[in-house]
Amino acid sequence: MAIAKHDRNVDKFDKYWRFNKIKNMSKEELRLLADNAGYPTQAYTKTALQKYAERVERSLLCYYKCSNEELQQFAQERGIAAPAGAFQRSKFITTLESADQQTTFERFMDLAPELRISVYEYYLAGLPKVLYCPVQPPLSRICRRIRTEIMPMFCNMTLFWLDMSVHGAGQAGKLRFNADESSFLLGLGHSETMRVRGVFLSVESVMVGLPDYRMCLYAGIREDGLSTKVQAGPRADSDSTVVAPLDAATKKRVRRMQKAIDTNASAVLKSVVQRGGKEGLKMRDIYALRSVVEKAWFA
Known part of the structure; x- marks a missing residue:
């Protein structure tokens, strides 16, 4: 029975703790990952697809699958100011995604x-x-x-x-x-x-x-x-x-x-x-x- 050889000079053996694998994915791989999660993928740049892929990796909610009422409810429950002007779905989603990026939890040990x-x-x-x-x-x-x-x-x-x-x-x-x-x-x-x-x-x-x-x-x-x-x-x-x-x-x-x-x-x-x-x-x-x-x- 052959026993696998692992090239220590090529592979990153601690990659299971790393989040940079998304940077090495092709645009088509990113598109498939984002599409399966419910994100829009047509005519999007690789940078935008990487952003969606990162959200998938972090198990964050895909707001594109939510109704307008749900988006408004999420913003209200989290105390997030609604975008100015008439309701625009894309602006609401961008606001909620930005809030996700800024969210911190500093009381972990209180759990x-x-x-x-x-x-x-x-x-x-x-x-x-x-x-x-x-x-x-x-x-x-x-x-x-x-x-x-x-x-x-x-x-x-x-x-x-x-x-x-x-x-x-x-x-x-x-x-x-x-x-x-x-x-x-x-x-x-x-x-x-x-x-x-x-x-x-x-x-x-x-x-x-x-x-x-x-x-x-x-x-x-x-x-x-x-x-x-x-x-x-x-x-x-x-x-x-x-x-x-x-x-x-x-x-x-x-x-x-x-x-x-x-x-x-x-x-x-x-x-x-x-x-x-x-x-x-x-x-x-x-x-x-x-x-x-x-x-x-x-x-």
Whole structure:
């Protein structure tokens, strides 16, 4: 089975927190997005379509789908002054959209905890199942209290893919998390990593006899308990390069590595269960799993 390679120099791995993807969309893509949401799209410039696309991304109401009475009611309820002169639908819509842009909410912490949790759930809902080269949610850096509330949810809602690099060889060889991964792990903190649902630890082969191969260990929580899975296979490069089959001796070596990793990783998770840690992995567990892969890699 091929294991995907992720080019750290090309992709923006934290793009799931970014809003600039609209700038990279074509005019036709923007037109389709805006049209599906109910906005007028004929004879509109790309800048105007980007504005509508941004409203769609923010889940703001499309006023073009509202009746004139509803528009007037929205303005009245929000205390927005109606445009001067006779009623003009386009001016009303522009006024309401401008008010949306200027709206702020400065009493978030005055909300009941249950409502704040709902906001966090919505904020995190669009995350992919696996985060490659993960970064912490920008919202978690606002204040200590928000961080305490949102980080356990973040760590429990997704899986983290952590790339490792090879340093040295033989008995002196080491596996180290790459700089971005190390920064992410150090920033989590002890109590928060208790809730890490699962991790993928991945290392690319530079060993003689294992060209273009990747070894990947998954360890984490499932509904039926803690589990591990070890994969080894050719990298699935973007150019779909075909990797030559391994010879019999190398296949045997790979199977031996997989078995050792699976056995020892299972032992790490067993110790997690014994201490009552079914809620997740601590930082020390993640580093213990790295040591498991390291020991098998350089055996």
